Amino acid sequence: MRRIFLTLACAAALAACGAASTSTSSPADGSGGSTTTVSTGSSSLGTVLVNAQGMTLYYFLPEKGASVGACNAGCLSTWPPVVVTGTPTAASGVTGTLGTVSITLNGSQVLEATYNSWPLHTYAGDTAAGQTSGQGLDNVWFVAMPATTASETGATGGSAATPTGTPASTSSGGYGY
DSSP: HHHHHHHHHHHHHHTTTTTTSSSSSOTTTSSOOOOOEEEEEEETEEEEEEEETTTBBBBEEGGGOOOOOOOOOHHHHOOOOOESSSSOOEOOOOOOOOOEEEEEETTEEEEEEEEEEEOOBBOOOSSSSTOOEEEEEGTTTTOOOOOOOOOOSSSTTTOOOOOOOOOOOOOOOOOOO
């Protein structure tokens, strides 16, 4: 049953990644327009960074410093990038530095939001605001929190247990940094 759910979630996320959005609303894939705001929300791990829909944002250890796109096409269907068409804004409680990095997504150049130099992603396995089911997957995916720094090692995950499950491939292959 779990496999069917993940397959459907991945298919929906892949369909949502078909094109970068240029609207001012933020679709479920984490993309959005120039008014994209990174906020904070409550979860079982404490205060986490979230998108406009309240979905938890994650960072990927191989993308440290936003210098290498280590999440390939299969990975991006499970871990959609937070795409913006301008500079993301920070809501109250977001204490780090927001920025962008240029990536190639479905053949188009787009901007991905970063937090303290970490490219931000949502997780297709999270189906509701406040969920953190991607925390610690493969020991390379971690919830972004207000205290996440540019030199993070995944330690901001608190004492929560690592969830079970198999994420998409984390092999290198990049996506155009």
